[in-house]
Amino acid sequence: MLIGFVGAGRMAQALAQGFIAAGITKGEKIIASCPPQDSALLEYFGSMGCKTSYSNAEVIQRSEVVVLAVKPPIVPKVLQEVASIFTPGHLMVSIALGIPIRYLEQMLPRKTRVVRVMPNTPALVKHGASVFSCGSTIKEGDSDLVKKMLTSVGICEEVPETLIDAVTGLSGSGPAYMYIAIDALADGGVKMGLPRDLAIRLAAQTLLGAGKMVLETGRHPGALKDDVCSPAGSSIHAVQQLERHGLRTALIEAVQAAALRSEEAGLREKKS
Structure with missing residues:
Protein backbone atom coordinates (compact mmCIF):
# COMPACT_ATOMS: atom_id res chain seq x y z
CA MET A 1 0.00 0.00 0.00
CA ASP A 165 -15.47 16.85 17.92
CA ALA A 166 -16.34 15.13 21.21
CA VAL A 167 -13.78 12.43 20.47
CA THR A 168 -11.23 15.15 19.79
CA GLY A 169 -11.83 16.54 23.27
CA LEU A 170 -11.59 13.13 24.92
CA SER A 171 -9.02 10.89 23.24
CA GLY A 172 -7.55 13.27 20.65
CA SER A 173 -6.34 15.73 23.28
CA GLY A 174 -6.50 13.25 26.15
CA PRO A 175 -2.84 12.18 26.11
CA ALA A 176 -1.91 15.72 27.16
CA TYR A 177 -4.15 15.42 30.23
CA MET A 178 -2.62 12.07 31.12
CA TYR A 179 0.95 13.38 30.77
CA ILE A 180 0.07 16.12 33.25
CA ALA A 181 -1.36 13.47 35.58
CA ILE A 182 1.81 11.36 35.33
CA ASP A 183 4.00 14.39 35.97
CA ALA A 184 1.91 15.43 38.98
CA LEU A 185 1.83 11.93 40.44
CA ALA A 186 5.60 11.71 40.05
CA ASP A 187 5.96 15.07 41.81
CA GLY A 188 3.92 13.65 44.68
CA GLY A 189 6.22 10.66 44.84
CA VAL A 190 9.30 12.87 44.85
CA LYS A 191 7.78 15.00 47.60
CA MET A 192 7.43 11.86 49.68
CA GLY A 193 11.01 10.76 49.05
CA LEU A 194 11.05 8.73 45.82
CA PRO A 195 13.80 9.20 43.22
CA ARG A 196 12.46 11.10 40.19
CA ASP A 197 13.05 8.36 37.60
CA LEU A 198 11.38 5.72 39.76
CA ALA A 199 8.44 8.01 40.50
CA ILE A 200 7.86 8.65 36.79
CA ARG A 201 8.02 4.95 35.90
CA LEU A 202 5.62 4.03 38.70
CA ALA A 203 3.19 6.81 37.75
CA ALA A 204 3.23 5.91 34.04
CA GLN A 205 2.80 2.19 34.70
CA THR A 206 -0.04 2.92 37.12
CA LEU A 207 -2.00 4.81 34.45
CA LEU A 208 -1.23 2.14 31.86
CA GLY A 209 -2.31 -0.63 34.22
CA ALA A 210 -5.50 1.15 35.23
CA GLY A 211 -6.44 1.64 31.58
CA LYS A 212 -5.85 -2.02 30.79
CA MET A 213 -7.98 -3.03 33.78
CA VAL A 214 -10.91 -1.03 32.38
CA LEU A 215 -10.48 -2.36 28.84
CA GLU A 216 -9.82 -6.00 29.70
CA THR A 217 -12.27 -6.53 32.56
CA GLY A 218 -15.13 -4.55 31.04
CA ARG A 219 -16.04 -3.28 34.50
CA HIS A 220 -17.11 0.29 35.19
CA PRO A 221 -14.17 2.46 36.32
CA GLY A 222 -16.17 3.50 39.38
CA ALA A 223 -16.42 -0.14 40.47
CA LEU A 224 -12.68 -0.66 39.94
CA LYS A 225 -12.04 2.47 42.00
CA ASP A 226 -14.16 1.06 44.81
CA ASP A 227 -12.06 -2.13 44.76
CA VAL A 228 -8.95 -0.07 45.55
CA CYS A 229 -10.58 2.00 48.29
CA SER A 230 -10.69 -0.07 51.49
CA PRO A 231 -12.78 1.26 54.42
CA ALA A 232 -10.81 3.97 56.24
CA GLY A 233 -7.81 3.21 54.02
CA SER A 234 -5.24 5.44 52.37
CA SER A 235 -6.86 5.39 48.90
CA ILE A 236 -10.26 6.70 49.99
CA HIS A 237 -8.55 9.53 51.86
CA ALA A 238 -6.68 10.36 48.66
CA VAL A 239 -9.87 10.21 46.59
CA GLN A 240 -11.50 12.67 49.00
CA GLN A 241 -8.70 15.15 48.27
CA LEU A 242 -9.13 14.72 44.52
CA GLU A 243 -12.85 15.38 44.81
CA ARG A 244 -12.26 18.32 47.11
CA HIS A 245 -9.95 19.95 44.56
CA GLY A 246 -12.23 19.30 41.60
CA LEU A 247 -10.23 16.79 39.55
CA ARG A 248 -13.36 15.27 38.04
CA THR A 249 -14.80 18.67 37.08
CA ALA A 250 -11.45 19.82 35.67
CA LEU A 251 -11.25 16.81 33.36
CA ILE A 252 -14.86 17.18 32.21
CA GLU A 253 -14.27 20.84 31.40
CA ALA A 254 -10.98 20.06 29.63
CA VAL A 255 -12.78 17.62 27.31
CA GLN A 256 -15.50 20.19 26.69
CA ALA A 257 -13.00 22.97 25.92
CA ALA A 258 -11.07 20.86 23.43
CA ALA A 259 -14.26 19.62 21.75
CA LEU A 260 -15.59 23.16 21.36
CA ARG A 261 -12.26 24.31 19.91
CA SER A 262 -12.42 21.51 17.34
CA GLU A 263 -15.95 22.53 16.41
CA GLU A 264 -14.87 26.18 16.16
CA ALA A 265 -12.03 25.25 13.79
CA GLY A 266 -14.51 23.45 11.54
CA LEU A 267 -16.97 26.34 11.50
CA ARG A 268 -14.17 28.73 10.59
CA GLU A 269 -13.25 26.63 7.56
CA LYS A 270 -16.90 26.35 6.49
CA LYS A 271 -17.16 30.15 6.45
CA SER A 272 -13.97 30.54 4.46
Missing part, protein backbone atom coordinates in the same frame (compact mmCIF):
# COMPACT_ATOMS: atom_id res chain seq x y z
CA LEU A 2 1.39 3.37 -1.06
CA ILE A 3 0.67 5.94 1.66
CA GLY A 4 1.32 9.66 1.36
CA PHE A 5 1.32 12.24 4.11
CA VAL A 6 0.56 15.83 3.17
CA GLY A 7 2.03 17.37 6.30
CA ALA A 8 4.78 15.80 8.38
CA GLY A 9 4.07 16.85 11.96
CA ARG A 10 3.95 14.75 15.11
CA MET A 11 0.66 13.00 14.37
CA ALA A 12 1.76 12.11 10.85
CA GLN A 13 5.06 10.82 12.24
CA ALA A 14 3.28 8.73 14.87
CA LEU A 15 0.97 7.12 12.31
CA ALA A 16 3.75 6.45 9.82
CA GLN A 17 5.96 4.80 12.41
CA GLY A 18 3.00 2.83 13.74
CA PHE A 19 2.06 1.57 10.26
CA ILE A 20 5.63 0.47 9.58
CA ALA A 21 6.00 -1.25 12.97
CA ALA A 22 2.70 -3.07 12.46
CA GLY A 23 3.64 -4.26 8.98
CA ILE A 24 0.83 -2.37 7.24
CA THR A 25 3.37 -1.00 4.78
CA LYS A 26 7.10 -0.46 4.42
CA GLY A 27 9.05 2.74 4.88
CA GLU A 28 9.94 2.96 1.20
CA LYS A 29 6.24 2.91 0.31
CA ILE A 30 5.52 6.03 2.36
CA ILE A 31 6.13 9.56 1.15
CA ALA A 32 5.66 12.76 3.16
CA SER A 33 5.73 16.43 2.25
CA CYS A 34 6.02 19.75 4.04
CA PRO A 35 7.24 23.27 3.19
CA PRO A 36 11.03 23.83 2.96
CA GLN A 37 11.00 25.91 6.16
CA ASP A 38 9.81 22.81 8.05
CA SER A 39 12.37 20.48 6.50
CA ALA A 40 13.45 19.18 9.92
CA LEU A 41 10.15 17.31 10.07
CA LEU A 42 11.07 15.36 6.96
CA GLU A 43 14.29 14.17 8.56
CA TYR A 44 12.20 12.00 10.88
CA PHE A 45 10.45 10.41 7.90
CA GLY A 46 13.79 9.93 6.20
CA SER A 47 15.13 8.11 9.25
CA MET A 48 12.33 5.54 8.81
CA GLY A 49 13.29 4.91 5.20
CA CYS A 50 10.41 6.99 3.81
CA LYS A 51 10.56 9.19 0.74
CA THR A 52 10.24 12.92 1.31
CA SER A 53 9.33 15.91 -0.81
CA TYR A 54 8.54 19.60 -0.67
CA SER A 55 5.80 19.00 -3.26
CA ASN A 56 2.29 18.08 -2.15
CA ALA A 57 1.49 17.20 -5.76
CA GLU A 58 4.26 14.60 -5.79
CA VAL A 59 2.75 12.98 -2.69
CA ILE A 60 -0.63 12.65 -4.44
CA GLN A 61 0.91 11.25 -7.60
CA ARG A 62 2.89 8.61 -5.70
CA SER A 63 0.17 7.47 -3.28
CA GLU A 64 -3.01 5.43 -3.11
CA VAL A 65 -4.00 6.56 0.37
CA VAL A 66 -3.41 10.27 1.06
CA VAL A 67 -3.33 11.37 4.70
CA LEU A 68 -4.14 15.07 5.05
CA ALA A 69 -2.19 16.10 8.14
CA VAL A 70 -1.94 19.88 8.04
CA LYS A 71 -3.20 22.64 10.34
CA PRO A 72 -6.81 23.76 9.72
CA PRO A 73 -5.95 27.22 8.30
CA ILE A 74 -3.74 25.60 5.64
CA VAL A 75 -6.35 23.09 4.45
CA PRO A 76 -8.07 25.32 1.81
CA LYS A 77 -4.76 26.24 0.16
CA VAL A 78 -3.56 22.64 0.10
CA LEU A 79 -6.82 21.30 -1.33
CA GLN A 80 -6.88 23.96 -4.06
CA GLU A 81 -3.31 23.01 -4.92
CA VAL A 82 -3.89 19.26 -5.28
CA ALA A 83 -7.55 18.96 -6.33
CA SER A 84 -6.79 18.77 -10.06
CA ILE A 85 -4.61 15.66 -9.67
CA PHE A 86 -6.93 13.65 -7.42
CA THR A 87 -8.38 10.60 -9.16
CA PRO A 88 -11.02 7.96 -8.29
CA GLY A 89 -8.09 5.74 -7.31
CA HIS A 90 -7.16 7.97 -4.40
CA LEU A 91 -8.55 7.63 -0.89
CA MET A 92 -8.34 10.83 1.16
CA VAL A 93 -7.91 10.24 4.89
CA SER A 94 -8.10 13.54 6.74
CA ILE A 95 -6.80 14.04 10.28
CA ALA A 96 -7.08 17.82 10.01
CA LEU A 97 -8.65 19.26 13.16
CA GLY A 98 -12.30 20.21 12.83
CA ILE A 99 -12.54 19.98 9.04
CA PRO A 100 -15.86 18.33 8.08
CA ILE A 101 -16.23 15.71 5.37
CA ARG A 102 -18.63 17.88 3.38
CA TYR A 103 -16.03 20.64 3.07
CA LEU A 104 -13.39 18.17 1.87
CA GLU A 105 -15.78 16.70 -0.69
CA GLN A 106 -16.71 20.17 -1.98
CA MET A 107 -13.07 21.16 -2.42
CA LEU A 108 -12.01 17.96 -4.19
CA PRO A 109 -13.27 16.47 -7.47
CA ARG A 110 -16.77 15.00 -7.52
CA LYS A 111 -16.97 11.49 -6.04
CA THR A 112 -13.61 11.75 -4.30
CA ARG A 113 -13.48 9.10 -1.57
CA VAL A 114 -13.06 10.82 1.80
CA VAL A 115 -12.67 9.46 5.33
CA ARG A 116 -12.29 11.73 8.36
CA VAL A 117 -10.17 10.37 11.21
CA MET A 118 -9.43 11.49 14.75
CA PRO A 119 -6.35 9.58 15.94
CA ASN A 120 -4.04 10.27 18.87
CA THR A 121 -0.28 10.21 19.32
CA PRO A 122 0.02 6.92 21.30
CA ALA A 123 -0.39 5.34 17.85
CA LEU A 124 3.40 5.71 17.86
CA VAL A 125 3.63 2.88 20.41
CA LYS A 126 0.64 0.91 19.03
CA HIS A 127 -1.69 2.09 21.82
CA GLY A 128 -3.62 4.71 19.88
CA ALA A 129 -7.32 5.43 20.25
CA SER A 130 -8.89 6.42 16.93
CA VAL A 131 -12.30 6.93 15.38
CA PHE A 132 -13.29 7.54 11.78
CA SER A 133 -16.28 8.59 9.71
CA CYS A 134 -16.80 7.85 6.03
CA GLY A 135 -17.88 10.24 3.31
CA SER A 136 -20.80 9.73 0.94
CA THR A 137 -18.82 8.36 -2.00
CA ILE A 138 -16.51 5.77 -0.47
CA LYS A 139 -16.40 2.40 -2.21
CA GLU A 140 -16.73 -1.08 -0.78
CA GLY A 141 -13.69 -1.96 1.29
CA ASP A 142 -12.60 1.61 2.10
CA SER A 143 -13.91 1.56 5.66
CA ASP A 144 -12.35 -1.88 6.22
CA LEU A 145 -9.02 -0.59 4.93
CA VAL A 146 -9.04 2.45 7.21
CA LYS A 147 -10.06 0.32 10.19
CA LYS A 148 -7.25 -2.13 9.42
CA MET A 149 -4.72 0.71 9.28
CA LEU A 150 -5.87 2.28 12.54
CA THR A 151 -6.38 -0.98 14.41
CA SER A 152 -2.75 -1.81 13.66
CA VAL A 153 -1.75 1.07 15.95
CA GLY A 154 -4.37 0.73 18.72
CA ILE A 155 -8.14 0.57 19.08
CA CYS A 156 -10.44 2.00 16.43
CA GLU A 157 -14.17 2.60 16.07
CA GLU A 158 -16.35 3.93 13.27
CA VAL A 159 -18.69 6.69 14.50
CA PRO A 160 -21.09 9.27 13.03
CA GLU A 161 -19.23 12.42 12.10
CA THR A 162 -21.32 14.40 14.61
CA LEU A 163 -19.31 12.70 17.40
CA ILE A 164 -15.82 13.50 16.14
Whole structure:
Protein backbone atom coordinates (compact mmCIF):
# COMPACT_ATOMS: atom_id res chain seq x y z
CA MET A 1 0.00 0.00 0.00
CA LEU A 2 1.39 3.37 -1.06
CA ILE A 3 0.67 5.94 1.66
CA GLY A 4 1.32 9.66 1.36
CA PHE A 5 1.32 12.24 4.11
CA VAL A 6 0.56 15.83 3.17
CA GLY A 7 2.03 17.37 6.30
CA ALA A 8 4.78 15.80 8.38
CA GLY A 9 4.07 16.85 11.96
CA ARG A 10 3.95 14.75 15.11
CA MET A 11 0.66 13.00 14.37
CA ALA A 12 1.76 12.11 10.85
CA GLN A 13 5.06 10.82 12.24
CA ALA A 14 3.28 8.73 14.87
CA LEU A 15 0.97 7.12 12.31
CA ALA A 16 3.75 6.45 9.82
CA GLN A 17 5.96 4.80 12.41
CA GLY A 18 3.00 2.83 13.74
CA PHE A 19 2.06 1.57 10.26
CA ILE A 20 5.63 0.47 9.58
CA ALA A 21 6.00 -1.25 12.97
CA ALA A 22 2.70 -3.07 12.46
CA GLY A 23 3.64 -4.26 8.98
CA ILE A 24 0.83 -2.37 7.24
CA THR A 25 3.37 -1.00 4.78
CA LYS A 26 7.10 -0.46 4.42
CA GLY A 27 9.05 2.74 4.88
CA GLU A 28 9.94 2.96 1.20
CA LYS A 29 6.24 2.91 0.31
CA ILE A 30 5.52 6.03 2.36
CA ILE A 31 6.13 9.56 1.15
CA ALA A 32 5.66 12.76 3.16
CA SER A 33 5.73 16.43 2.25
CA CYS A 34 6.02 19.75 4.04
CA PRO A 35 7.24 23.27 3.19
CA PRO A 36 11.03 23.83 2.96
CA GLN A 37 11.00 25.91 6.16
CA ASP A 38 9.81 22.81 8.05
CA SER A 39 12.37 20.48 6.50
CA ALA A 40 13.45 19.18 9.92
CA LEU A 41 10.15 17.31 10.07
CA LEU A 42 11.07 15.36 6.96
CA GLU A 43 14.29 14.17 8.56
CA TYR A 44 12.20 12.00 10.88
CA PHE A 45 10.45 10.41 7.90
CA GLY A 46 13.79 9.93 6.20
CA SER A 47 15.13 8.11 9.25
CA MET A 48 12.33 5.54 8.81
CA GLY A 49 13.29 4.91 5.20
CA CYS A 50 10.41 6.99 3.81
CA LYS A 51 10.56 9.19 0.74
CA THR A 52 10.24 12.92 1.31
CA SER A 53 9.33 15.91 -0.81
CA TYR A 54 8.54 19.60 -0.67
CA SER A 55 5.80 19.00 -3.26
CA ASN A 56 2.29 18.08 -2.15
CA ALA A 57 1.49 17.20 -5.76
CA GLU A 58 4.26 14.60 -5.79
CA VAL A 59 2.75 12.98 -2.69
CA ILE A 60 -0.63 12.65 -4.44
CA GLN A 61 0.91 11.25 -7.60
CA ARG A 62 2.89 8.61 -5.70
CA SER A 63 0.17 7.47 -3.28
CA GLU A 64 -3.01 5.43 -3.11
CA VAL A 65 -4.00 6.56 0.37
CA VAL A 66 -3.41 10.27 1.06
CA VAL A 67 -3.33 11.37 4.70
CA LEU A 68 -4.14 15.07 5.05
CA ALA A 69 -2.19 16.10 8.14
CA VAL A 70 -1.94 19.88 8.04
CA LYS A 71 -3.20 22.64 10.34
CA PRO A 72 -6.81 23.76 9.72
CA PRO A 73 -5.95 27.22 8.30
CA ILE A 74 -3.74 25.60 5.64
CA VAL A 75 -6.35 23.09 4.45
CA PRO A 76 -8.07 25.32 1.81
CA LYS A 77 -4.76 26.24 0.16
CA VAL A 78 -3.56 22.64 0.10
CA LEU A 79 -6.82 21.30 -1.33
CA GLN A 80 -6.88 23.96 -4.06
CA GLU A 81 -3.31 23.01 -4.92
CA VAL A 82 -3.89 19.26 -5.28
CA ALA A 83 -7.55 18.96 -6.33
CA SER A 84 -6.79 18.77 -10.06
CA ILE A 85 -4.61 15.66 -9.67
CA PHE A 86 -6.93 13.65 -7.42
CA THR A 87 -8.38 10.60 -9.16
CA PRO A 88 -11.02 7.96 -8.29
CA GLY A 89 -8.09 5.74 -7.31
CA HIS A 90 -7.16 7.97 -4.40
CA LEU A 91 -8.55 7.63 -0.89
CA MET A 92 -8.34 10.83 1.16
CA VAL A 93 -7.91 10.24 4.89
CA SER A 94 -8.10 13.54 6.74
CA ILE A 95 -6.80 14.04 10.28
CA ALA A 96 -7.08 17.82 10.01
CA LEU A 97 -8.65 19.26 13.16
CA GLY A 98 -12.30 20.21 12.83
CA ILE A 99 -12.54 19.98 9.04
CA PRO A 100 -15.86 18.33 8.08
CA ILE A 101 -16.23 15.71 5.37
CA ARG A 102 -18.63 17.88 3.38
CA TYR A 103 -16.03 20.64 3.07
CA LEU A 104 -13.39 18.17 1.87
CA GLU A 105 -15.78 16.70 -0.69
CA GLN A 106 -16.71 20.17 -1.98
CA MET A 107 -13.07 21.16 -2.42
CA LEU A 108 -12.01 17.96 -4.19
CA PRO A 109 -13.27 16.47 -7.47
CA ARG A 110 -16.77 15.00 -7.52
CA LYS A 111 -16.97 11.49 -6.04
CA THR A 112 -13.61 11.75 -4.30
CA ARG A 113 -13.48 9.10 -1.57
CA VAL A 114 -13.06 10.82 1.80
CA VAL A 115 -12.67 9.46 5.33
CA ARG A 116 -12.29 11.73 8.36
CA VAL A 117 -10.17 10.37 11.21
CA MET A 118 -9.43 11.49 14.75
CA PRO A 119 -6.35 9.58 15.94
CA ASN A 120 -4.04 10.27 18.87
CA THR A 121 -0.28 10.21 19.32
CA PRO A 122 0.02 6.92 21.30
CA ALA A 123 -0.39 5.34 17.85
CA LEU A 124 3.40 5.71 17.86
CA VAL A 125 3.63 2.88 20.41
CA LYS A 126 0.64 0.91 19.03
CA HIS A 127 -1.69 2.09 21.82
CA GLY A 128 -3.62 4.71 19.88
CA ALA A 129 -7.32 5.43 20.25
CA SER A 130 -8.89 6.42 16.93
CA VAL A 131 -12.30 6.93 15.38
CA PHE A 132 -13.29 7.54 11.78
CA SER A 133 -16.28 8.59 9.71
CA CYS A 134 -16.80 7.85 6.03
CA GLY A 135 -17.88 10.24 3.31
CA SER A 136 -20.80 9.73 0.94
CA THR A 137 -18.82 8.36 -2.00
CA ILE A 138 -16.51 5.77 -0.47
CA LYS A 139 -16.40 2.40 -2.21
CA GLU A 140 -16.73 -1.08 -0.78
CA GLY A 141 -13.69 -1.96 1.29
CA ASP A 142 -12.60 1.61 2.10
CA SER A 143 -13.91 1.56 5.66
CA ASP A 144 -12.35 -1.88 6.22
CA LEU A 145 -9.02 -0.59 4.93
CA VAL A 146 -9.04 2.45 7.21
CA LYS A 147 -10.06 0.32 10.19
CA LYS A 148 -7.25 -2.13 9.42
CA MET A 149 -4.72 0.71 9.28
CA LEU A 150 -5.87 2.28 12.54
CA THR A 151 -6.38 -0.98 14.41
CA SER A 152 -2.75 -1.81 13.66
CA VAL A 153 -1.75 1.07 15.95
CA GLY A 154 -4.37 0.73 18.72
CA ILE A 155 -8.14 0.57 19.08
CA CYS A 156 -10.44 2.00 16.43
CA GLU A 157 -14.17 2.60 16.07
CA GLU A 158 -16.35 3.93 13.27
CA VAL A 159 -18.69 6.69 14.50
CA PRO A 160 -21.09 9.27 13.03
CA GLU A 161 -19.23 12.42 12.10
CA THR A 162 -21.32 14.40 14.61
CA LEU A 163 -19.31 12.70 17.40
CA ILE A 164 -15.82 13.50 16.14
CA ASP A 165 -15.47 16.85 17.92
CA ALA A 166 -16.34 15.13 21.21
CA VAL A 167 -13.78 12.43 20.47
CA THR A 168 -11.23 15.15 19.79
CA GLY A 169 -11.83 16.54 23.27
CA LEU A 170 -11.59 13.13 24.92
CA SER A 171 -9.02 10.89 23.24
CA GLY A 172 -7.55 13.27 20.65
CA SER A 173 -6.34 15.73 23.28
CA GLY A 174 -6.50 13.25 26.15
CA PRO A 175 -2.84 12.18 26.11
CA ALA A 176 -1.91 15.72 27.16
CA TYR A 177 -4.15 15.42 30.23
CA MET A 178 -2.62 12.07 31.12
CA TYR A 179 0.95 13.38 30.77
CA ILE A 180 0.07 16.12 33.25
CA ALA A 181 -1.36 13.47 35.58
CA ILE A 182 1.81 11.36 35.33
CA ASP A 183 4.00 14.39 35.97
CA ALA A 184 1.91 15.43 38.98
CA LEU A 185 1.83 11.93 40.44
CA ALA A 186 5.60 11.71 40.05
CA ASP A 187 5.96 15.07 41.81
CA GLY A 188 3.92 13.65 44.68
CA GLY A 189 6.22 10.66 44.84
CA VAL A 190 9.30 12.87 44.85
CA LYS A 191 7.78 15.00 47.60
CA MET A 192 7.43 11.86 49.68
CA GLY A 193 11.01 10.76 49.05
CA LEU A 194 11.05 8.73 45.82
CA PRO A 195 13.80 9.20 43.22
CA ARG A 196 12.46 11.10 40.19
CA ASP A 197 13.05 8.36 37.60
CA LEU A 198 11.38 5.72 39.76
CA ALA A 199 8.44 8.01 40.50
CA ILE A 200 7.86 8.65 36.79
CA ARG A 201 8.02 4.95 35.90
CA LEU A 202 5.62 4.03 38.70
CA ALA A 203 3.19 6.81 37.75
CA ALA A 204 3.23 5.91 34.04
CA GLN A 205 2.80 2.19 34.70
CA THR A 206 -0.04 2.92 37.12
CA LEU A 207 -2.00 4.81 34.45
CA LEU A 208 -1.23 2.14 31.86
CA GLY A 209 -2.31 -0.63 34.22
CA ALA A 210 -5.50 1.15 35.23
CA GLY A 211 -6.44 1.64 31.58
CA LYS A 212 -5.85 -2.02 30.79
CA MET A 213 -7.98 -3.03 33.78
CA VAL A 214 -10.91 -1.03 32.38
CA LEU A 215 -10.48 -2.36 28.84
CA GLU A 216 -9.82 -6.00 29.70
CA THR A 217 -12.27 -6.53 32.56
CA GLY A 218 -15.13 -4.55 31.04
CA ARG A 219 -16.04 -3.28 34.50
CA HIS A 220 -17.11 0.29 35.19
CA PRO A 221 -14.17 2.46 36.32
CA GLY A 222 -16.17 3.50 39.38
CA ALA A 223 -16.42 -0.14 40.47
CA LEU A 224 -12.68 -0.66 39.94
CA LYS A 225 -12.04 2.47 42.00
CA ASP A 226 -14.16 1.06 44.81
CA ASP A 227 -12.06 -2.13 44.76
CA VAL A 228 -8.95 -0.07 45.55
CA CYS A 229 -10.58 2.00 48.29
CA SER A 230 -10.69 -0.07 51.49
CA PRO A 231 -12.78 1.26 54.42
CA ALA A 232 -10.81 3.97 56.24
CA GLY A 233 -7.81 3.21 54.02
CA SER A 234 -5.24 5.44 52.37
CA SER A 235 -6.86 5.39 48.90
CA ILE A 236 -10.26 6.70 49.99
CA HIS A 237 -8.55 9.53 51.86
CA ALA A 238 -6.68 10.36 48.66
CA VAL A 239 -9.87 10.21 46.59
CA GLN A 240 -11.50 12.67 49.00
CA GLN A 241 -8.70 15.15 48.27
CA LEU A 242 -9.13 14.72 44.52
CA GLU A 243 -12.85 15.38 44.81
CA ARG A 244 -12.26 18.32 47.11
CA HIS A 245 -9.95 19.95 44.56
CA GLY A 246 -12.23 19.30 41.60
CA LEU A 247 -10.23 16.79 39.55
CA ARG A 248 -13.36 15.27 38.04
CA THR A 249 -14.80 18.67 37.08
CA ALA A 250 -11.45 19.82 35.67
CA LEU A 251 -11.25 16.81 33.36
CA ILE A 252 -14.86 17.18 32.21
CA GLU A 253 -14.27 20.84 31.40
CA ALA A 254 -10.98 20.06 29.63
CA VAL A 255 -12.78 17.62 27.31
CA GLN A 256 -15.50 20.19 26.69
CA ALA A 257 -13.00 22.97 25.92
CA ALA A 258 -11.07 20.86 23.43
CA ALA A 259 -14.26 19.62 21.75
CA LEU A 260 -15.59 23.16 21.36
CA ARG A 261 -12.26 24.31 19.91
CA SER A 262 -12.42 21.51 17.34
CA GLU A 263 -15.95 22.53 16.41
CA GLU A 264 -14.87 26.18 16.16
CA ALA A 265 -12.03 25.25 13.79
CA GLY A 266 -14.51 23.45 11.54
CA LEU A 267 -16.97 26.34 11.50
CA ARG A 268 -14.17 28.73 10.59
CA GLU A 269 -13.25 26.63 7.56
CA LYS A 270 -16.90 26.35 6.49
CA LYS A 271 -17.16 30.15 6.45
CA SER A 272 -13.97 30.54 4.46
